[in-house]
Amino acid sequence: MADGMSPSQRALLRLGRSLGDSTVRTDPSSCETFARDESETEPVTPAGVVHASTAEHVRQTLAVCHDEGVCVVPRGGATGRTGGATVIRPDTVVLDTTPLAAVKHLDRANQTVVVEPGVRTASLHALAESEGLFFPPDPLSAEWSCLGGNVAENAGGPRAFKYGVTREYTRVIEAALMGGETVRAGHRTSKGVAGYDVASLLVGSEGTLAVFTELTLRLVALPPEVRTLVAGFADARDAGRAVASLVARGLTPRCVELVDEVCCDVMRAHDATVLPAGARAVLVIECDGHHPAAVDAELDRVADVCDAVGARHLERARTRDEREALWRVRRVMSRSLRATAAHKLSEDVVVPRSEVPALLDAVRVIAARESIVMPTYGHAGDGNLHVNVLWNTPDERPRVDRAIEALFRATLDLGGTLSGEHGIGVLKAPYLPWEQSPALLDLQQRIKAAFDPRGLLNPGKVFTPGGAPSHRGC
Ligand SMILES: Cc1cc2nc3c(=O)[nH]c(=O)nc-3n(C[C@H](O)[C@H](O)[C@H](O)COP(=O)(O)OP(=O)(O)OC[C@H]3O[C@@H](n4cnc5c(N)ncnc54)[C@H](O)[C@@H]3O)c2cc1C
Incomplete structure (x- = not known):
């Protein structure tokens, strides 16, 4: 520090000179905006932000920060649930890739599209549809999340049950x-x-290996026929039994979303018309395809399975408007739920599909034992449930921590995994060794070191501090 400046100040000064002051911001009010994402991670304000609008901005930021030994956190729409786009120490530069938002080329013949990472997910959905094409990954944050963030988290969403996740669409x-x-x-x-x-x-890779500057993504033909069914059950466990039964019969609706009792109330508070009156827990099931009769027949079979496991209500969305009203409420459900308590953590566990009822049982037992509200919803067709933990006062925190640990133990005991689509980030890093062996963790850390030997790119994510090369040099 011979010039009296810290490494991050020096890096930001150099970047400001080459990229311009409107691209490189260090004023506190600009930086504070980048202290949080959509997780409960402790906010930390970075030293500066580079708003990259060209790939060259990204390259220069990574070159200068590498040279000065400064940590960099890539960031997209900041809708991440595990703190991946937040910084863990203040002498860090955030690399905002949202201005890199051009759609460069849509190749109809080969059904691919070349985009920059800052394109919003919903914009690609709309563009593809206007061309009779379809980009299936649809995180329910699609209006706010970016494709770079989706690829970095391997985003899923409701349609993954039939179409798979972002990896399958990344060329x-x-x-x-x-x-x-x-x-x-x-x-x-x-x-x-x-x-x-x-x-x-x-x-x-959660922004820990490289920063994406361009993505070539695969599209498929738009299925024109879509049918939606809401099946109401006496409780979430019955809904979970219906999921296991649908899977066992080999049915492949595009979505099988479960909403438990608490979450149904939250949806009704938002719009009383979207769920059948009296249904305590529901499955929202959607079938799609290219032939109306085939899609109708598939939905009939789905309705029969739900009926056989005791569905009390079976209501079909009659119009596109009805279907969209339902999804609108489902999309904002996480935020509506958050409004019901001072704090909310949304876990993202996955179990084999046949074990969904067992996981729901485990959640009920844990919530009762710790006297904690644990509303659950999610992509049950994939065995992927978002188990939320709500609390209001600091004295509840030890019970919250015990509940989360018990949830993770139950998930792993059922043959599951700690994250289906939200990644490990900061929040789940301490738990990764519960799921993965020391040899596998060590191999991944050596891969990380091959990409980023000084451990400067998005440190403290995926692997816990100490031992992880991601902390060297910061
Ligand atoms: C209401 C709500 C609903 C959600 N529903 C779903 C859902 O259904 N399915 C699902 O999968 N997720 C869901 N999520 C989680 C979140 O939206 C996804 O993880 C999403 O993919 C994150 O995208 P983002 O652009 O917001 O990324 P950010 O939060 O900005 O970043 C996420 C990670 O990606 C890295 N990153 C960002 N840009 C780049 C880049 N250019 N190069 C390299 N790394 C980069 C960051 O460093 C960070 O580690 C939801 C979140 C919310 C708030």
Whole structure:
């Protein structure tokens, strides 16, 4: 610090000179906006923010910060649930990729699209639909989240039951490494096994390996026929039994969303018309396809299965408006739920689909034992449930922590995993060793070190501090 400046001040000064003051912000009010995302992570204000509107901005930021030994956190729409886009120490530069938001090329013949990472997910949905095409991954944050963040988290969403997650739609990733070097991983073709599958490794890497500057994504033909059914049950367990039964019969609706008793009340408070009166827990099930009769027949079979496990209400959305009203309320449910308590953590566990009823039982037992409200909803068709924990006062925190730990133990005991789509981030990093062996953790940390030897890119995410190379150099 011979010039009296810290490494981050020096890096930001150098970047300001080369990229301009409107791209590089260090004023407290601009930086404070970047202290949080949609998780309960402790807010920490970064030293500065680079609003990258070109790939060259990204490369220069990574080159200068590498040179000065300064940590960088890539950021998209900041809708992440595990703190991936937040900083853990203040002498960090946030690399905001939302201004990198061009759709570069839509290739109708090969059903691919080349986009920059800051394009909002919902914009791609709309663009694809206008061309008779379809981008299936649909995190319920789609209006706010960006495609770069979706790829970094391997986002899922309701339609993953039939169509799979973001990895299945990611063909090529152009990315900048710490130091500024660019790599292009993957292939534009529908097949390709040249070299290691580095593109797949980058999907779900939570901004810890490289910063995406361009994505080539796969689209599919838009299924024009969509039918929606709301099945009401006496309780969430019965709804969970219906999920297991649908899966066992090999039915593949595009969505099977479960909403438990507390969450049904929250949805009704928002719009009383969207759920059948008297249904305590519901499944929202959607079938799609290209032939009306086939889609109707599939929905009939789904309704029969729900009926057989004791559904009390079976209501079909009659119009597109009715369907959209239902999804509108479902999309804001997480935020509506948050408004009911001072604090909310949304966990994102996955169990084998047949174990959904057992997981719901475990949640009920844990909530009763710890006297904690644990509303549950989510992509039950994938065995992926968002188990929320709500609390109001600090003295409840030990019970909250015990409840979360018990949930994770139950999930792993049922053969599940700690995250289906929200990633590990900061919040789940202490628990990753519960699921993965020391040898596997060590292998991943050596991969991290190969991409980022000084541990400057998004430190403190995925792996816990200490031992993880992500903390060296910061
Ligand atoms: C109301 C609500 C509903 C949600 N529903 C779903 C859902 O149904 N399914 C689902 O999967 N998720 C869901 N999420 C979680 C969240 O929206 C997803 O994880 C989403 O993919 C994050 O995208 P983002 O652009 O907001 O990323 P951010 O939160 O900004 O960042 C997430 C991670 O990506 C990294 N990153 C961002 N941009 C880049 C880049 N250009 N290069 C490299 N790394 C980058 C960051 O460093 C961070 O680690 C929901 C969140 C909310 C608030």
